[in-house]
Amino acid sequence: MNSGKRTRSWLQEHRETAADSLQRLWRQRLGSLMTMSVIGIALLLPALLLTGVSTLATLGSGLQDSARISLYLETGVSAERRDALRGELAADERIRGLTYISPEQAAEDFSRYSGFGDVISALPENPLPATLELLPVSTDPQTVEALADELADRPETALVQVDLAWVQRLDALLELGRRVALALALIIAVAVLFIVGNTIRLAIENRRDEIMVVKLIGGTDAFVSRPFLYTGAWCGLGGGLLGSALLLLLYALMKAPLQQLSTQYGGVALEDPAIAMPLLSGGLVAVSTALGWLGALLSVRQHLDAIEPR
Numbered sequence: 072m073n074s075g076k077r078t079r080s081w082l083q084e085h086r087e088t089a090a091d092s093l094q095r096l097w098r099q100r101l102g103s104l105m106t107m108s109v110i111g112i113a114l115l116l117p118a119l120l121l122t123g124v125s126t127l128a129t130l131g132s133g134l135q136d137s138a139r140i141s142l143y144l145e146t147g148v149s150a151e152r153r154d155a156l157r158g159e160l161a162a163d164e165r166i167r168g169l170t171y172i173s174p175e176q177a178a179e180d181f182s183r184y185s186g187f188g189d190v191i192s193a194l195p196e197n198p199l200p201a202t203l204e205l206l207p208v209s210t211d212p213q214t215v216e217a218l219a220d221e222l223a224d225r226p227e228t229a230l231v232q233v234d235l236a237w238v239q240r241l242d243a244l245l246e247l248g249r250r251v252a253l254a255l256a257l258i259i260a261v262a263v264l265f266i267v268g269n270t271i272r273l274a275i276e277n278r279r280d281e282i283m284v285v286k287l288i289g290g291t292d293a294f295v296s297r298p299f300l301y302t303g304a305w306c307g308l309g310g311g312l313l314g315s316a317l318l319l320l321l322y323a324l325m326k327a328p329l330q331q332l333s334t335q336y337g338g339v340a341l342e343d344p345a346i347a348m349p350l351l352s353g354g355l356v357a358v359s360t361a362l363g364w365l366g367a368l369l370s371v372r373q374h375l376d377a378i379e380p381r
Contacts, residue, residue: 085297088298091298092298095298096302096305096306103306103309106270106306108310108313110307110311110313110314110359111312111313111359112313112314113259113263114310114359115314117252117256118314118351119318119321121249122318122322124245124248127241139205140206140222140231141202141203141205141232141233141234142203142205142228143228143230143231144156144202144203144227145228145229146200146229152227153227156225157169160205164208165214166205167207169204169205169206170203171203172203174199177200177201205222260358263310265366267362268373269370271302271303271367271370271371271374272374274302275371275378279378282295292375295375296371299371303365303370304364306367307364308356308359311357311359312356314355315352315356318352318355
């Protein structure tokens with residue numbers, strides 16, 4: 072029973088301290104808003120970069136059909152052998168799509184798109200070979216190259232070309248973007264610690280006399296530190312909410328042009344920001360609150376011990 076009373080008393084004390092800290096921030100709302108705005112805008116930068124990388128990855132996922140293998144057949148391959156080869160490759164589990172381009176169709180496409188149709192018609196015979204356009208299931212470079220090497224060893228094959236360079240470049244750019252975002256997030260996290268720490272330092276100096284009186288009558292360091300820890304957490308929470316709101320707003324503003332761009336490259340549908348980014352927004356608020364609390368803790372440990380009643 073006594074344990075339950077102590078727990079309720081402890082919770083009541085924390086509630087009162089949290090409410091008092093929030094009221095103090097409200098009484099100095101202009102300065103508090105500026106601090107929260109700085110925190111929110113600072114954390115918004117890596118969040119925006121992560122959102123951009125995620126959006127590029129979403130757009131790129133709809134372009135996987137561009138990772139293809141072009142299999143050019145020897146001119147002497149018979150129609151029966153071509154049909155048999157098409158059947159074998161269509162049944163291959165490593166291939167999810169196959170398109171056959173006949174020599175006549177290749178010549179027609181060349182004439183239509185190159186503007187040199189007279190060149191083909193002037194030749195005694197069509198020099199363009201039959202082609203099989205293959206879409207591999209996997210876009211892993213090593214897997215695709217192994218499949219291409221296997222196809223190149225077939226007697227019907229004249230040439231194999233692998234169109235995978237764009238996938239490798241996109242993956243490299245996305246990985247670079249993720250690492251830059253991580254480095255930027257770490258740098259900004261340190262900056263937020265300094266911002267909150269300086270705010271708490273000023274708050275401690277403004278309440279120096281009150282702190283000395285509390286310590287004089289036996290107040291523990293944990294009791295004295297508690298309001299400042301809540302102040303840091305409130306600042307971090309406010310900054311995180313502001314940054315999250317700005318992130319959703321900017322994404323909503325950019326969604327239409329991004330969707331228009333995606334229609335030019337496969338028509339990939341972008342998810343609604345309220346569905347696509349709940350983890351990012353919630354994570355931004357959680358990280359900001361934790362950074363506010365940690366910055367306050369570091370500042371309290373540094374400056375509170377220097378205040379002793381005389």
